[in-house]
Amino acid sequence: MKNMLDAVAAASRGRWGGLLLAVIAVGVAVAARSLLEGLGRFYYLPMLPAVIVTALLARRAAVALAIGLSIALNLALVAREGLGDAVTNALLFAAVAWGVAELCMALRQLKDRADRLSHRLAAQDALLNTVLTTVPVVTLQLDGAVHRMNPAAAQLFCVDANAVQGRAFNSLVPAFDAASASHDDQADGVLTSTEGHWNGARADGATFPLNIQSGRVPGPDGQDLVALCLTDLSRWHAADAQARELHTQLNKVWRLNSLGEMAATLAHELNQPLSAAATYLHASQADMEKAGPLGDSARRTTELAKAQLLRAGAIIRRMRELLSLEVRRLDTERASSMIEDLGPVLSMIGSAKGVTVRMDLHAEADTVRAERIQFQQAIVNLVRNAVEAVGDTPGSDVVIVGRALSDTHYAISVEDNGPGIAADQVERMFQPMTSTKSGGMGLGLSVTRTIVESHGGRLVVAKSALGGAAFSFNLIREAVGEHP
Structure with a gap:
C-alpha cells in the first residue's frame, strides 16, 4: 500500500499529474457532497478533503486549481442570498483551504526530509556495521579487562570472543599498558610501543605485529570504555x-x-x-x-x-x-608483474632524490620471454639513471611505459623530463667505463645493454615525450598461456 501511495505521489508531483489529481479529487468531493445532501445542506466542508489530498500529493499549482474548482462548483450548485454572501464564503474557504494546504505541504516536506534522513542513517548504519564486522575492534574497561571483542578481533587472535571477556588485554598483547591507553592524553590516536609496533600473541603461541589505535567511548552503564582498533601488520612486514x-x-x-x-x-x-x-x-x-x-x-x-x-x-x-654475463634460460614471465614487483625498490631510488617514479603498464598481452632477475636489474639501472638525471629539476618526472607493440613484441620504455642526452654522447654512452657522473664507473648502461641483448632486444635512446630522454627496448612475446 505504501509503495502504491509513493508511486501516486511521485506521479502527482509532475506538472500535469498534479492538475489531474486536483480535478479528480474535487470530482470525488462533489460526488460525496451529493450523497450527503439527504442528511443536510453542505457547502464548502466536503471540498476541504479534496484540497488536503491534493496538498499532500501534488504541488501548489494543483492546490490552487483544487481550491478554484471547489469555489466554482459551489457557486454553481448552491444558491446564495446575495453576491456579498457568495464572495465572503468563497474568500473564507480559500483562506482556510490554503492555510490547511500549506500545513499539509509543510508536513509532507518534513516527512520527505525524515525519509531521506532515515535512508542516510540506514546507509551509514550498514556501513558502520560492515566496518565493525571486518575491522578488528576490542573494547576495554579502564582497568584493561576485555569488555567486548568483535568476531574479526577474535579471529585475529584465534580465540573465542566470549572466553576472553573479562580477561586482561595484555594476555593477548603482552607489552600493552592499560593505564597509558586509558589516560586522557592517549585516549584518542595511535598507541606507540618502544619497538614501533605491538606484538600480539595467538592461542597457539605464535606472535604477529600489530598497530593499535584507541578512543574513549561511553559504556552501557555510564562508565567510559577504551575502544581499540587493531591492524595486523604481518603482510606489511612481509612485503617490506x-x-x-x-x-x-x-x-x-x-x-x-x-x-x-x-x-x-x-x-x-x-x-x-x-x-x-x-x-x-x-x-x-x-x-x-x-x-x-x-x-x-x-x-x-x-x-x-x-x-x-x-x-x-x-x-x-x-x-x-x-x-662475464652468460646466456641464461629465458622463462615465461609477465612484464607488468616483473616491473610492479620492483615498486618498493624504485620508490626508495626515487625518494632519495625527491622524484616520484610512475608506472604506465598495459597488463594485456604482456606475457614475454625473460630472465626475471636480469630483466629487473636492467629496469633498476635505467630508472636510477633517469632519477639522477632529473633529480635537480623542478617538477621532475620518471615514468615506466609498457605496451604490446605487436603479436611478437612487447615494448618497455623508461622516460624522464630531464635535460636529455646530447647528440654527441648517444654513441659512446653505452661503452663500458664511460660515465658523465662524478665518481661513476660507467658500467650501468653497458650492463643494461648486455642484458637487453641477451633477451633478443636492442637498447635505444631517443627524445622522450616528457622532454627528456627515453630508453626503450623490446621483449619477445610468448603466445602460449597468454593472459587475457
Whole structure:
C-alpha cells in the first residue's frame, strides 16, 4: 500500500499529474457532497478533503486549481442570498483551504526530509556495521579487562570472543599498558610501543605485529570504555622484508654484472699489450739463438718470461668467461608483474632524490620471454639513471611505459623530463667505463645493454615525450598461456 501511495505521489508531483489529481479529487468531493445532501445542506466542508489530498500529493499549482474548482462548483450548485454572501464564503474557504494546504505541504516536506534522513542513517548504519564486522575492534574497561571483542578481533587472535571477556588485554598483547591507553592524553590516536609496533600473541603461541589505535567511548552503564582498533601488520612486514630481499638480490646481481663487464674490458685492453710483449720476447729469442751457446741461458730465461705472459693471458680469458654475463634460460614471465614487483625498490631510488617514479603498464598481452632477475636489474639501472638525471629539476618526472607493440613484441620504455642526452654522447654512452657522473664507473648502461641483448632486444635512446630522454627496448612475446 505504501509503495502504491509513493508511486501516486511521485506521479502527482509532475506538472500535469498534479492538475489531474486536483480535478479528480474535487470530482470525488462533489460526488460525496451529493450523497450527503439527504442528511443536510453542505457547502464548502466536503471540498476541504479534496484540497488536503491534493496538498499532500501534488504541488501548489494543483492546490490552487483544487481550491478554484471547489469555489466554482459551489457557486454553481448552491444558491446564495446575495453576491456579498457568495464572495465572503468563497474568500473564507480559500483562506482556510490554503492555510490547511500549506500545513499539509509543510508536513509532507518534513516527512520527505525524515525519509531521506532515515535512508542516510540506514546507509551509514550498514556501513558502520560492515566496518565493525571486518575491522578488528576490542573494547576495554579502564582497568584493561576485555569488555567486548568483535568476531574479526577474535579471529585475529584465534580465540573465542566470549572466553576472553573479562580477561586482561595484555594476555593477548603482552607489552600493552592499560593505564597509558586509558589516560586522557592517549585516549584518542595511535598507541606507540618502544619497538614501533605491538606484538600480539595467538592461542597457539605464535606472535604477529600489530598497530593499535584507541578512543574513549561511553559504556552501557555510564562508565567510559577504551575502544581499540587493531591492524595486523604481518603482510606489511612481509612485503617490506620481500622488498629488502629483492633489493639485496638486485644489488648482488648488479655487482656481479659490473665485475663481469670490468673483467671483459680488462681482458680486451690487456690482451693486446700481453700479446705484443710475447711477440717481442719471441723475437728476442730468435736473436739469442744467433749468439750460439752464449745466449742459451738468456734464451731459457726469456722462454720462462714468455710462458708467464701467455699464462697471464689465459688467466684473464678464463676470468672473463667466468665473470662475464652468460646466456641464461629465458622463462615465461609477465612484464607488468616483473616491473610492479620492483615498486618498493624504485620508490626508495626515487625518494632519495625527491622524484616520484610512475608506472604506465598495459597488463594485456604482456606475457614475454625473460630472465626475471636480469630483466629487473636492467629496469633498476635505467630508472636510477633517469632519477639522477632529473633529480635537480623542478617538477621532475620518471615514468615506466609498457605496451604490446605487436603479436611478437612487447615494448618497455623508461622516460624522464630531464635535460636529455646530447647528440654527441648517444654513441659512446653505452661503452663500458664511460660515465658523465662524478665518481661513476660507467658500467650501468653497458650492463643494461648486455642484458637487453641477451633477451633478443636492442637498447635505444631517443627524445622522450616528457622532454627528456627515453630508453626503450623490446621483449619477445610468448603466445602460449597468454593472459587475457
